Amino acid sequence: MRDHAEIPDPVALGILWDRLISITDEAVSALLRASFSTVVTDGYDLSVILLDVEGNAIAQGTQSIPSFTGSAPATLRHMLRRFPPERLAPGDVLCTNDPWLGTGHLYDISVMRPIFRRGRIVAYSMSITHLPDVGGFGYGTGATEIYQEGLRLPVVKLVDAGRPSELLLDLFRANTRVPEQVVGDVLSNVTCNQVCGRQLLEFMDDYGLDDLRALSLGIRAASERAVRDRIRALQPGRYAETLQVEGIDDPITLACAATVAEDRIAVDFSGTSGCVAGGINVPFTFTMSYALYALKCLIEPAIPNNSGATAPFAFTAPEGCILNALPPSATAIRNVVGWLVVPLLFRALAPARPMWIQADSGMNSALSFRGRNRSGRTVTTLYLSSGGLGASDVGDGAPTRSTPANVATIPIEVWEALTGVTVEGKRLLTDSGGPGKCRGGLGQDITLRNDSTHPYVLDVLGFRTDFPARGLADGQPGRLRETHINGRLIPPKGRHILEPGDRLRRLEAGGGGFGEAAERPLEAVLADVRQGYVSVAGARRDYSVEVDLASGTARRS
């Protein structure tokens, strides 16, 4: 039996720590396999977190979307305020999908189970997944208040001492379009937390641990120390940056000022535009999660997520700005604004780092489809596609890669069978990568045709249609995203009907270039033209290079 007060030595700490992460990984794997929501299974829009008795996060599943970085301790605090620990019993499970208690929109449900050992709570297990549907307006930006967006549950007891609440399950069934799938996903979360709890207890038995306090302290202290060490390598100072993103009507400005002071960073989002009457407002928890993700990429990607790793960072934003939206703002598609926090911080902190960082990426976008397929079956799904990655000083940006969330595209053969919507073509988009010494990644050109024989309700959830992925170090921006229905350009966000036979064309944005285009080696321009990544005209316009494919030569004009 270990002494409670004794923090494990570095040898034991590593072993115990990695085992905790592996417990959350195993729980994630259980969630992935049982989920219906394709955003969960293909987009890893999920997470599992272990928290100690004091509510500190100590381990998080390795595979999880950035949206859930650092948010769990706050959610747990809200839950315990409603149901204090002394009122919880073994087998209880709490949940909420309130955007301001959880993770920023109604689609995410946070499910928490206290883990009891010998009659007392030793830890909390929490899982978060994106539900297939929450009723209301549907997956789109059209709601003007949260009340229109669907079922909103405060902190409630989903399972009472092992008995699932039939009332709550009935509520889910009565309020959603695909009731069995939603209930299936809610129950997957319950199972996953059960797995997590069982594994934790087995782990504590294996190592003769009575509680996790000392281990938690060790994990958090080591994480915090490592992150602070890396912050010290940055150039201290105050770094301000702004960018613009397409709103519902008018452009939205996002602003930040990051202050690097010795071993900590404070980020303030003052100067950011106010909330809008559409489902794109961002509760602060989501802003913080993506800010933490961006800082982790920049500073110390190798430190696992926990409350120690996030301790050196502080975030503030004026209440009511679009990055700190308050009720009753609509928030369903908060990501089309919140994601931009990542390029905002990359760009702000670029001068503080010894090395340049990646130029802006085209990022990914979604089309939400609701209708019926050829056999008349109801379809509620997303078509996800990605733009190109930004170039960096180490090389060209890769084409068509999802960022900042990491979401797989659905295979064409699977999509067509599911929806009856035919994909006429899906090609790389020539000349879409931002010119530079290193070229931005290419976007793509996708055409869909509604062959389902039924109309589809289509929600377009786009951005980068007016404000491109910017280049870095004199690199040029990537090409803009565009969406057309039957040849007509439509706005970045909004609801449309796609009638049988209608064609939808989406051009995905290119990534920004890095460095001056004039410095790109001739042979790189020639190779790009040979492969068709850049056209002959594009080489002339963007690189001042004359390419003669017949003779295989290139020269600067």
Add this chain to the structure above:
Amino acid sequence: MHYRIGVDIGGTFTDFALAGPPPTPLGTHKRLTTSEDPAEAVVAGVAELLGDRRVPIAEVGAIVHGTTLVTNAVITRRGARTGMLVTAGFRDILEIGTELRYDQFDLTQQFPEPLVPRMDRIEIAERIYFDGRVEQAPDLGEVRAALGSLQERGVEAVAVCLLHAYANPAHEQAIVALATAEYPGLHISASADVLAEMREYHRWTTTTVNAYTQPMVDRYLGRLERGLADLGFRGRLYVMTSNGGMVTPAVARRYPVRLIESGPAAGVLIAAHQAGAMSLPDVLSYDMGGTTAKGAIVRDARPLRTYGIEVARLHEFKKGSGLPLRIPAIDLIEIGAGGGSIAWVDARGVIRVGPESAGADPGPACYGRGGRRATLTDANLALGYLDPASFLGGKMALDRVAAEAALTTDVARPLGVSLVRAAAGIHAVVNEDVARAFRIHAAEQGVDYRRCSMVAFGGSGPIHAAAVARRLRIPQVVFPLGAGVMSAMGLLIAPLSFATARSRLVPLDQVTAEVLEGTFAPLEHQAALPLADAGIPAERIRINRMLDLRYRGQSHVIEVTLPEDLRGAALASALPALFAERYAAVFARSLLEESLEVVTWKVEAVHRDVPFLTLAATAAAAAPATHLVRRPAYAAAGDGLIEYPVYSRASLSRGEVITGPALVEEAESTCVLGPGDVGRIDATRNLIVTIAVRAVS
């Protein structure tokens, strides 16, 4: 014709195993791999193996061959110049891929180049819908022009990749027919023939790998056949595939992509063989060598299968950084930890081991070949688990001082702990890494690892097996004799087999007897054909049928194995119950009221007669065993090193009992028994260890 030979070509060594009629003992042989032309070492080694034992080659009925040739060709990009004919609109699918990044945080990650450059992918105007309906047939004039243009550029192999070809292969078949007739010089692979599964990116990538390696495999097998014929070999040559079955050279030439990862697959067959011989229901196969560990689950003496593997990763242990393939394969988990894995202190200030490896050259610090960094083998030496004098049967002396210096510099001093604590930490980190990989893999398959037995082999596996088993609460570990040549031995018991699959979405309530048998019949024919061609009579061919089922709307599928004796209407009506049983096993929760659908139909044809393998039996001896020497080795935290008795594996006989702590040494490995573990030698000289239950340290 009573002898069989197994030949496994690895990166460094080519291993040989010879089985003869009982009571001939198993013969083994090792030789350096000749990487320029691997056939050279095979032919020379076969001659040596037989010469040493005075077995005439005319007595050899079969040679079974496993090779890394195909894997290496893809990794080093030394395959043929390959072109692609693809449905108009989709020539970039190879490059667009899944659109995922394999690392969430690395902003400068690179992605593997497709095997076919963009300019050699030619679009053909044609279209088939998901339900097999034809929208537009290909214009053969256009196809002819495209093939001509590719051949003119020096393309040797062509991948024909059309959308929804799994649903209707007619267009691909028409193109193949034209190409075969008019361009006999081109090697052609068609996507629905390689594997008729839905998901174009994966199917097409698999098809390009097949095309890319076809010319070289054809030439290689030609050289091998000639070389063996020149030795006087008149038996049959077989080639091992990824799913643990062997095929004829003709099948290997048609589907070279199926040879990927065949070596490690062969090792698992020995674990399966042990499971069968000892009637163990569930077994974890644990193989750990110099750079990696490989695990597999064996259920009812059959290794679990998968259809998804990845080749040529840019980062060896980052899933998604390579080319994803769909081929029938043994479901192997790979862990970046082996004897040569380098130990380091990470940004958190804790010990990590691997995935970087010192490999065989310069190797661990204790090899004394210029390696300066601490490795797992160095830690195992410092802990007393390895004997500096008897490593590799005494052929290679280990430098303990160099090992301790590296451990001190790299781990003990940075962490401020003792040398023994650092070495024990490295050892334990690897045990945890391996245990973790098994835990997650078992959970995914709905297997309770606590009820499994473990079979351990490879150069490093036996050192760690008991400790890993303890962490997994596994009661029993089997250490077969000959840990270092398991793959070659596995080849001796590989059955002739061929697997195939086809995606066809059918709601379960529409799966009638006619749909069921009508869909399976052509697949069964296709799977059995290569066996029939090899001369196997129909009644000796077992047909295994599997269905991938899921709830409509869910993407994860559950594979259900169909009972052999159930067919037609009886089978159709049993399907919901079969699904429910598997679903409950995997998810431990009740079913939903959502409807089910069949996604993929799979068939495997297997020769019923598993080749013989005599594992040498020995006479019973008096128990308990006696040991020759003792040496200090690590037992548990706080104890420091204690005296372990050391046994020589070769001198142990049936019935002898060994009580841990103990070390049992053989030429290529050491079995470590912890305090309280009890081992005994069985009739076929396996060491079977019962794991003591106690807290891990």
